[in-house]
Amino acid sequence: MRGVVLRRILSALVAMCFVVACGIAASSTRDVQRSLTPVEHHRGEEQTWLTFPEWYLVHSPAEFARYMAAQRPPSEFPFLGHVGQLWSSYGQVIKATRDRTFNAGYHVMIVVIATSTTIEYGLREAYEVLIGRLGELTRRHGPTAxxxxxxxxxxxxxxxxxxxxxxxFDFWTPLRAVWRDTGCGGDDVVRKWERKYALSTEYLAKGLYGWVIRKATHASYEAPLLTTAVVVDRWVDRISGSWPEMKRVSSFRDGGELVLLPRYEAFKGVATALARSGANFVEIAGNPRDALILVSVLVSDQWQPDARGVHTLFEQPVLTEPGRKRAVLEVRVGELAQVLREFDGMQVTVEHAYDY
Structure with a gap:
């Protein structure tokens, strides 16, 4: 099984390198259009795809956290399967953006984080299978502290x-807790000490690596904007109290509004609230109605989208939850609100909206 996974990873890497080589010289073919959004709030359409591999490194730990909360054995978590999904999704992203602006800086960042994740997950898989499983076999009294x-x-x-x-993230506090709060004796002492070693090594390595990356990032990149500018076709007073981060900037004669919304995870929530209120998106981060925005949903593996204007870019099984999959969808900006309204009435969990 792991041999198959490794072959798939290698195939995805080869395909990715080929598409990158073909796409480096590509540039955006979209005509420049007059925008209602100030230039300083513009982000390229290609970024909605490029942010997916970055956010996969949130989705993967989220799956691991659900797995651990269910008290399932770490040695059976499919680390290499997640590596395969990460690289194959990046290959899909490269194909989807090959006719758009080549964002070299973003690609460099993705390759760096994907490579470091590959190394981390590979080491964790090897350790949990070879050492961690032996510790699991000695346990007789349920999960240790x-x-x-x-x-x-x-x-x-x-x-x-x-x-x-x-x-x-503060890895130093949990590192101290491993030794300060969990005790050194008692039941299942072999498993306890094996976990102490595994967790201490993990938190120490991540704390040190995070410190290095933080210094390099601050030296190489400007601090990102924490807001996304959108133009909606109406202002909705009744939701503004629930989202104090939502700032009304200016109004237009046709009733439209330029609004600043929180970026990243919060964007999904406030965008859904706007959609439920009846508002529709005219622009998002300077991208007009006919531009595409990526949305991922968690659904049953039999689900297929039937909302108008939705195209499935790719799908991934949720590896630790049989019968569920992640569907990564392309939606027109002008149809996003209607799609979110339709999903609201279905058994669909909107995982993330990739707001450029």
Missing amino acids: EEKLAAKVAQDYVDFVRVSPWYD
């Missing part, structure tokens, strides 16, 4: 990276 701590930290990490860069 270290395992409960690991499950909590996994969820804390996911909650953090939904709104902030991973390298700003």
Whole structure:
């Protein structure tokens, strides 16, 4: 099984390199259109696709956190399967953007984080299968204090990276907790000490690597905008109280409004609230009605989209939840609100809206 996974990873890497080589010289063919959004709030349409591999590194830990919360054995978590999904999704992203502006800086970032994740997940898979499984076999009294701590930290990490860069997460506090709060004796002492070693190594390595990445990122990149400028066809007073981050900037004669919305994870929530209120999107981050925006949903593996204007870019099985899949959809900006309204009445969990 793992041999098949490795072959798929290698195939995805080869395909990715080929498409990159063919697409480096490509440039955007979209005509420049007059925009209602100030230039400083514009982000290229290609970024809605490019942000998916970055956000997969939120979706993957979220799946791991759910897995750990169910007290399932870490040795059976499909780390290599997630590596395969990460690289294959990047290959799909490259194909989808080959006729658009080539954003070299974003591609470099994706390759760096995907490569480091490949190394991390490969090491974790090897350790859990070869060493961690032996520790699991010695356990007789349910999860140890270290395992409960690991499950909590996994969820804390996911909650953090939904709104902030991973390298700003405080790994030092859980590292201290491994030794300060879990005890050194008692039941299943072999498993306890094996977990102490595994968690200490993980948190120490991530804390140090995060410190290096944080320094390099601050030296190489400007601080990102924390808002997304949108133009909607109407202002909705009744939701503004629930979303104080939503700022009304200016009004237009036709009744439209330029509004600043929170970016990243919060964008999905406020965009859904606007859609429920009856508002529709005219522009998002300077991208007009006919531009595409990516949305991922978690659904049953039999589900197929029937909303107008929705195209499935690719699908991924949720590897630890049989019968569920992630569908990554392309939606027109002008139809996003209607699609969100339709999903509201279905058994569809909107995972993320990739707001450029």
